[in-house]
Amino acid sequence: MVTYIEAASAPLKNTGVIRLYTPEDFAGIKRACQITARCLDELASRVQPGVTTDEIDRFVFEFGMDHGALPATLNYRGYTKSSCTSINHVVCHGIPNEKPLREGDIVNIDVTYIIDGWHGDSSRMYPVGEIKRAAQRLLEVTHECLMRGIAAVKPGARTGAIGEAIQTFAEAERCSVVRDFCGHGVGRLFHDAPNILHYGRANEGPEMREGMIFTIEPMINLGRPHVKVLADGWTAVTRDRSLSAQYEHAVGVTADGCEIFTLSPGGLDRPGLPA
Numbered sequence: 411m412v413t414y415i416e417a418a419s420a421p422l423k424n425t426g427v428i429r430l431y432t433p434e435d436f437a438g439i440k441r442a443c444q445i446t447a448r449c450l451d452e453l454a455s456r457v458q459p460g461v462t463t464d465e466i467d468r469f470v471f472e473f474g475m476d477h478g479a480l481p482a483t484l485n486y487r488g489y490t491k492s493s494c495t496s497i498n499h500v501v502c503h504g505i506p507n508e509k510p511l512r513e514g515d516i517v518n519i520d521v522t523y524i525i526d527g528w529h530g531d532s533s534r535m536y537p538v539g540e541i542k543r544a545a546q547r548l549l550e551v552t553h554e555c556l557m558r559g560i561a562a563v564k565p566g567a568r569t570g571a572i573g574e575a576i577q578t579f580a581e582a583e584r585c586s587v588v589r590d591f592c593g594h595g596v597g598r599l600f601h602d603a604p605n606i607l608h609y610g611r612a613n614e615g616p617e618m619r620e621g622m623i624f625t626i627e628p629m630i631n632l633g634r635p636h637v638k639v640l641a642d643g644w645t646a647v648t649r650d651r652s653l654s655a656q657y658e659h660a661v662g663v664t665a666d667g668c669e670i671f672t673l674s675p676g677g678l679d680r681p682g683l684p685a
Contacts, residue, residue: 430621442530443671467506479523532672570614627658
């Protein structure tokens with residue numbers, strides 16, 4: 411049985427209940443989300459061949475410090491970086507390091523900042539120089555999956571409608587949906603109920619209600635959906651080494667649909683746009 415509770419009445423831990431936030435709460439998380447979106451905008455011109463993901467990570471940390479924002483991943487369950495940088499066949503949770511990016515790579519950069527206790531969670535794909543058409547198509551398909559998932563968000567619908575919209579489009583484009591990871595409730599907690607699956611049927615999952623806040627973050631593969639986690643305990647890769655892409659927004663359910671909190675101020679959160 412799904413339980414909904416006013417966010418102010420819920421303990422500050424994930425107990426499986428679904429929090430319903432107020433318009434004032436929406437304003438609070440939007441501030442954190444917009445700092446995240448601004449950071450991701452700034453990265454657009456910095457993702458170049460020869461740049462290391464450690465350099466990108468340092469920028470994410472410094473940008474946060476300059477704006478009074480703490481990177482949520484820093485020291486989260488032993489993770490030591492301020493962002494996740496997932497390149498080519500890395501599905502998610504790639505750890506920044508000193509290896510330089512190469513022409514033709516695609517990289518997902520996932521940033522979450524905490525401001526006044528609110529978590530602003532978003533990620534985008536970045537092409538490194540000129541990329542192959544197959545990679546560009548994957549970016550376009552993945553972003554369209556995200557936007558179709560968001561379009562399914564409205565009170566009274568079930569979260570399965572999000573997954574069905576994503577899965578139907580991805581598979582029609584001969585791509586696959588990763589099932590090992592999902593979106594999640596977000597707000598005062600980094601990861602909260604409910605889980606948002608990126609596959610499924612419209613009549614499945616909890617009912618969406620006004621005041622819910624969660625991420626939608628489909629991971630789409632050019633090959634098969636299967637993944638494995640490497641020995642570092644974080645980095646997830648495609649088992650068949652096929653390319654993977656992900657876009658992520660944080661959204662809040664409104665009376666007649668949803669509000670996207672992590673939209674790019676510069677309109678840079680869609681594939682194919684110049685830096």
